[in-house]
Amino acid sequence: MNVRRLIPTAALAGAVALGATALTACSGAAAGTGGGKDGKVGVTASFYPMQFLAEQIGKDHVKVDSLTKPGVEPHDLEISPKQTAQLGEADVVVYLKSLQPAVDKAVAQSGVKNIVDAATLTALEVHGSSGHDHGAEGHAEGEGHDHSHGEAGQDPHVWLDPAKYAEIAKGVGAALEKADPDHAADYRKNTDELVGKLTALDTEFKDGLRNTSSKTFITTHSAFGYLAERYGLDQEAISGVDPESEPSPARMKELQGLAKQENVSTVFFETLASDKTARTLAADTGLRTDVLDPLEGITDKSQGADYLEVMRSNLKNLQKALGAK
Numbered sequence: 001m002n003v004r005r006l007i008p009t010a011a012l013a014g015a016v017a018l019g020a021t022a023l024t025a026c027s028g029a030a031a032g033t034g035g036g037k038d039g040k041v042g043v044t045a046s047f048y049p050m051q052f053l054a055e056q057i058g059k060d061h062v063k064v065d066s067l068t069k070p071g072v073e074p075h076d077l078e079i080s081p082k083q084t085a086q087l088g089e090a091d092v093v094v095y096l097k098s099l100q101p102a103v104d105k106a107v108a109q110s111g112v113k114n115i116v117d118a119a120t121l122t123a124l125e126v127h128g129s130s131g132h133d134h135g136a137e138g139h140a141e142g143e144g145h146d147h148s149h150g151e152a153g154q155d156p157h158v159w160l161d162p163a164k165y166a167e168i169a170k171g172v173g174a175a176l177e178k179a180d181p182d183h184a185a186d187y188r189k190n191t192d193e194l195v196g197k198l199t200a201l202d203t204e205f206k207d208g209l210r211n212t213s214s215k216t217f218i219t220t221h222s223a224f225g226y227l228a229e230r231y232g233l234d235q236e237a238i239s240g241v242d243p244e245s246e247p248s249p250a251r252m253k254e255l256q257g258l259a260k261q262e263n264v265s266t267v268f269f270e271t272l273a274s275d276k277t278a279r280t281l282a283a284d285t286g287l288r289t290d291v292l293d294p295l296e297g298i299t300d301k302s303q304g305a306d307y308l309e310v311m312r313s314n315l316k317n318l319q320k321a322l323g324a325k
Contacts, residue, residue: 038063041180044087046095046103047074048297049159050118052307053172054094057190061183062176065090067103073272074099074296079106088112092179094172099156114179121171122164124154127225127235157294161226162205162311166198201311205231208315213323216262218255218287220269220278223294227314233322234262238277247277252284259285266321268292271301290317 040063045051047068054064067083068074079087079102087093087106092114095103107115159165173191177184209231217224222237236258238247258264266288269278275289282289291303293310303313318324 042091044090044093046100049295050094053169056194057173057187058176059190061180070297071299078102092175096156114175116172116175118168122158122167124158126153127155155225157223158226160224161230162198162202164226166195169194197308205315208319208324211325214263216264217321218264218267219292220273221294252281255281256285259287266290270294272297290321292317
């Protein structure tokens with residue numbers, strides 16, 4: 001997280017006019033300070049995965065601000081008038097359309113010239129409860145398991161697939177080159193470095209999950225469809241895309257049977273949402289609980305300091321739960 005920086009006078013005057021006292025979100029400075037005295041490009045990111053890309057690729061040439069504060073579940077985000085005004089001051093906006101309706105609306109009204117929609121930089125997919133067809137019955141358990149936001153029910157959690165996240169990184173890099181051509185060579189170099197790290201992470205997941213005694217994992221939140229699809233696993237979610245939704249009794253009973261049938265050892269929960277349903281299911285089935293982090297935000301409870309570290313923690317937890325050989 002970047003250290004809070006002084007807000008340029010012009011931006012401060014605008015903030016006072018709006019009655020704003022704290023323009024900062026996760027990484028500190030007000031967006032839209034590209035023309036400020038430090039000459040950095042002001043990037044506003046919708047939530048952590050977009051922020052991470054902008055920071056890794058932009059490095060010293062950018063000032064990155066996140067609309068979603070640490071510890072806030074991104075699906076629940078509401079945009080204040082001051083944040084809407086702040087968004088309009090950005091030089092570059094990086095977001096993922098369909099994940100956060102409030103952000104989609106604010107971005108559409110922002111008038112920002114350089115807008116990067118991560119959903120256009122890689123192919124989005126439709127995922128059911130399971131990464132494969134295993135979960136066809138998973139959509140029959142009633143409300144709370146709906147995964148229908150996005151175009152035609154597309155799953156927006158694309159950053160959990162390192163290969164697809166690398167494609168998005170390339171698009172963000174290209175957008176920064178366009179917005180700040182004077183530093184295009186640096187953005188290209190930083191993009192290549194990040195893509196290399198994500199490619200290595202993809203290889204670690206492939207190798208680490210190739211031979212496991214089980215292929216099915218149960219998680220609170222239906223966020224891991226891309227990860228499951230990429231590495232040949234089956235995701236079964238207690239709830240749908242909304243991690244706070246309550247599963248039906250029928251779904252809980254179905255998962256109890258599935259756990260026995262598929263040799264499931266662990267029910268995963270996450271750091272930004274309640275673990276109540278995961279612990280209830282685990283208690284009813286005699287299973288362990290562990291963390292599988294959808295990486296929608298980084299807090300002091302996260303199992304790592306950034307995307308790469310948390311993803312490696314996810315890999316270790318999956319290997320343990322699935323009986324990697």
